[in-house]
Amino acid sequence: MLRLVVRRLLQLIPTLLGLSVLLFLWLDRLPGGPASAILGEKATEAEVARINRALGLDQPVYVQYWRFLKRIVELDLGTSTQTGQPVWDEFVLRFPATVELSLLAILIAVAVGVPLGYFAARNRGGWLDVTAVSGSLVGICIPVFFLALILKGIFAVQLGIFPSYGRQDTGINATDVTGFAVLDGILTGEFDASWDAIMHLILPAVALASIPLAVIVRMTRASVLEVQDEDYVRTAEAKGLKRSVVRSRHVLRNAMLPVVTAVGLLTGSLLSGAVLTESVFSFGGIGSFIRTAIDGRDYPVLVGFIMFIAMVYVLINLLVDLAYSLIDPRVRVH
Amino acid sequence: MSVATKTDKIQRLAELTATKETSTGASLWREAFRRLKSSKMAIIGAVIIAVFVVIAVVGPYLTPYAPTAQTWRGEVFPNQGKFVGPRGENWFGLDHLGRDMFSRMLVGARQTLLVGVVSTLIGLVAGFLIGGLSGAAATLGGEAGKRVDSVIMRFIDMMLALPSLLLAVSVAAVMGQSLTTVMIAVGVVQVPVFARLLRGSMLAQGGADYVLAAQSLGVRKRRIVTSQIVPNSLSPVIVQATLSLATAIIEAAALSYLGLGNPDPAIPEWGVMLAQAQRFFDNAPMMAVYPAVGIIITALGFTLLGEAMREALDPKLRG
């Protein structure tokens, strides 16, 4: 087990190094280079030279790269050109919101998607199956931002069931402990704050869940279809086990393996979606922050974000691998 | 789409041609095509695509009016929320600058198809090169080749993990805003998908009997790759390309929404039209609905056909 962890971690190093080289080159390729990204096109040559000196850009490339790498390792991702605050601090500030949103979206996707996919497979060809399959196909074809706009228009503006934007109502004076609004409410006993935060989460989470939901429905369905024809399922049925037992122990559990992996690895798609949904709902997480960073060409933030996601992805990937090897003994052999 | 599903599906797709009766690739195709013909999904998808392509190709010659002409601009008052809906002259009504929506939708289809096809091609060609290189190294390059392959693949995996939108935005940031940028940005997102697909497919083929046979007969390695492995790895690539077209169209719309789309908004493209029209959603919802429905249906067409093709290739998945 430990060997697996160590080996996986070692394997990551070249990947992250490669990514850092690419990012470094990308920053270098930006129109006019970093100096002009900082100063704008109106910069005089003297100013550019000054900044270049300040940034150490007059030194050889490998020295510059080394410094770039050192800063990343020290979690010094630079300063946001828009807010003037350290990029790392900005992420830490906004990350909880996006985590909450993503978790709820995944929760919705799993809670709805797995049963739907399962029953669709059990009744293959039935109306539920047809609806679930065509629904999930349509689901991945609707642009996320359009869905978010429609949801907001109907449920927030027309019906007024949910708030139309933001993370918390202004009337709620919630105590900030961890940055996770829902958790904070529970910790401090301000349950109304938790409830308020949940209400704010629902619409964006539903919009964000649309693609994972569609994916999970189809994966579950395909997986169940595959597993229920496996020999061990037939054996179990032949042994005379009750159908319900076969279904839950053999079919569902085995069919869940790929789905679990999928859920663990939806990070990338969720963060992409978060950029769009969070900006539709003015939800103060990383997504809407990245949106403004895109608008304002805030390169330190964008570079930092890519590096940040790479790290998050690496960690989640590692966890999923480990979890998998715990669940499925066959994996351990490798 | 998620990484895991992406990689899983890609892997699965990649292995298909190799695991079936390898020597008779042609008969596999024939059988797949037979199955495809009886699939409702495939037929609906194919019909949608056919209609879309016909509109994209012929449409611009059938437009009643020039799509960029602000012929009726005196009749539309965005500042007062006054718009013109469908009427005899203008079947879909007017847009916010007094242009004929119907003509714009027709011409927009071509732009949308262009963005989809070109960006998929970009992803395909670049992915093909990287994946081919990696696959060739792994199958035929010995220990060193395996190491090269593993480095490339780790990296490709990382690219798959990055939010595609951010990847696209990075490209747009370096290249400035233009239609070419949109196509390249959306294409770049597809590169790792195709690379992984081709490489996986080649690896699966690498172990196939006929490759071993060719090797033992003393056929040169490069020749094995180009004349045996690559052609046999193509079918999954075609399937993926169909699916990628759908993704590309949606992805391009998202870029337009983020304001990174075509800098000349006069040239109609569905993504840009949708992004513009959402401002007037309260007063003129149809202005947003036309392009949105266009995007959804087209993407659906490609998805349906692509999925049906995959299922036809992989009997286990048949529903």
Place this chain on the structure above:
Amino acid sequence: MRIFKTRAARAITAAVAVGLIATGCASERDSDNESGGKKDTFVFAGAGDPGSLDPALASDGETFRVTRQAFEALLEHESGGTKLVGGLAETWSSNDAGTVWTFNLRKGVKFHDGEAFNAAAVCANYDHWFNWKGTYQSSAVSYYWQTIMGGFAKNEDPETPEANYKSCTAKDENTAVIEVKQPSANLPGGFSLNALAIHSPKAIKEYEKQEATAKGDAITYPKYSQEAGTVAGTGPYKIVKWNKGNKEVTLERFDDYWGEKAKIKNLVFRTIDTEEGRRQALQAGDIDGYDLVAPADVKTLEDQGYVVPTRGVFNLFYVGMSQSANPALKKKEVRQAIAQAIDKENLVKTQLPEGGKVADQFMPDTIEGYSKNVKQYPHDPAAAKALLKKAGAQNLTIEFCYPTEVTRPYMPAPQDLFELMKADLEKAGIKVKPKAMKWAPDYLDATEAGSCALHMLGWTGDFNDGYNFIGTWFAGFDKQWGFKDKKVFDAVNAGSKMGKAEERTAAYQKANEVIMDYLPGVPISSSPPAIAFGKNVNPPNVSPLTQEVFAEASFK
């Protein structure tokens, strides 16, 4: 299956429990709000986050909207108008030359941190700004100080203008005297800027301990300006919290305020980036007001019963030309052709908010110095074509930049305005190469650097002096326009050094005539930007300068 059942049972129990707690809380919260009978929190949405809580470091409207409620300057504008009146100074006067300004300060004014306001406090502020060092001297940080007072005690960059500020002396407890080296058209108007609002001397001491840094990459604003606690002004509200994650700044009524106290206890500014988002939030009842209303929404909202007052006209929207970016623009006929090609009437009629006016010079007609005798360039595509032919520029291709993802009070829908003008120019036979750019920093940088041959920009006045308009653009060579014309520069500067307002007005009128004869660009329109409020709101007086004081607002 047994396990499954108990798990399910547990899950259901948990869900029910959560549901009960949740509904319990929800009702509790509702009764909380309603039992009071009166709402005591006013939520207003802007389009962007403020940059800092210290207005002296800012130059953007989103920041000033917040800081204006908490900080006051020596002078201010009358509520809802453009006339200068006393602020923290009850009266003021200057010598004839306009170089010595004497302020008789208001008595009994307290800062939010309990400090007393007096002449020493005023001077502490001005000297603090004057002695800024390092990154504070960057024009991105101290834009308004540099505009009004020039440079610093010790300029560190040769590009920084020379200081015009000389000294501030506390003549007695309630009299402050500020001396400048040269008379300037920016005074006394500049004394009203929120960027030059007076902070508590105790806070200033705290500020001075902190550095703004430019650590290679970008400017890091000092910590005090990024969180509530240190900053202290004299305004009717005090800033109590800035929750960046939730994009909101919370202010609370300052009970020791010297003037009429704020009517609503809590004031919250939130950020909702999109026009639709803000409108929908108002319609959903989530906010009590918002700014930068799309013209299309004004009528919709009014019909639905919302309060949508329109501000006075105090801005100018123009098409700028950079003669260095496209040498064809050096020919006057070409500039004139462009002016005659653009159908301003149509833009005003279909795009700008009701009450918008076609502009014929670089100043709205509400400003002292507007001239009725400027040369006119009526819309006439045929004439434009003829002019181009005369200039030998029949095949003119010109780059036209426009900003994306932004609305400005003078420019409600930049992309639409651009598309309409593009069609106009093409009708006159000019080929237009569109170039879309992000508003900040790309577009602003590019236009300032003069790399956009044609571009659209505008200006909302800071105070009622013509120089605040024409002086912004035509006081000397400016890369944005890329031309040198002594006649224009002299005419514009003639007024700026005159001490008397009437003399200045006459000089500005003359300057407008000279500018429009030269035609450096095309003034398009002046329009009254709207601001929207909830149905139950008595809005504050809306200000042509977009300087609303939210202490005036109340709930019905």
